[in-house]
Amino acid sequence: MFTLHIDPHLGRMALGAVLPTTIRAWRRKLLDGGTPEPQAVKAYALLRAVFNTAIREDEIIRQNPCRIPGYDRYHTPERPAATVAQVFALAGAMPSRFRALIVTAALSGLRWGEWPRCDLDLEAGIVRVARKLAVLNGRVEFGPPKSAAGVRVMALPAAAVNALTEHMAEFVGVSPESLVFTGSKGQLLR
Structure with a gap:
């Protein structure tokens, strides 16, 4: 900076x-x-x-010239949000491998790289977020969330549970560490 x-x-x-x-x-x-x-x-x-x-600390100057009101903030415009109908229309237009991703991300706010199969409990309708997927020096690896608040249990809406149930049966391996969302060759999404 x-x-x-x-x-x-x-x-x-x-x-x-x-x-x-x-x-x-x-x-x-x-x-x-x-x-x-x-x-x-x-x-x-x-x-x-x-x-x-x-x-x-150094007593070099007596007054800070950086005392201009408003220079320490910026306006962030509100991002438009899709309606539920728009979310389902987008999901329907996607290849089947990515439909549950669209529905789950839009309805829960979760990132696709936050959880493998073992963190998902569809019977209870929850996902445990205990790690995040990050790209570090060109490598993709799991690590802890940025803060302790990032470790959480999230309830999933029924529409997301339904979409995930279908998705899991068709696209997710049986290993507890299998990622829920991957590309067509089973690799991490980027």
Whole structure:
């Protein structure tokens, strides 16, 4: 963040020479140059932290030039959500291997790589989410969720249970570690 968004524009300036007007011009240059607003907000937050350190710990400057209201937030537009009818229409248009994936993801909010067969209990209508599938250095591997809150048990709606029951019978191996959703050759989805 610093190397890409801050240093090229402000890195040669003395801390005391940076004013709120400098910060406004810097931010405008970032946004006009194609930097997405969330990245500009993160760069601003980092720069503000640098200046706070210069004030509190090092006593290099007396006031932080990063005190511009609104620069530390960005507006995230609400994403449109599909209706239930649209979800089922999309699922119906997909190859049969992916229909349950569409229905389950849309109705539960679960990611396809969060659970193998052993974590799914269709009789109880639940899925235990105890791990996530991640791509690390080009390898795909299971690991723990990002936080303790990521480990959870989720109830599945009846429509997802029905779709998964059909899917499991046709596409999922009998091993407890078999992934519920795979590609046509049985490999991980990417």
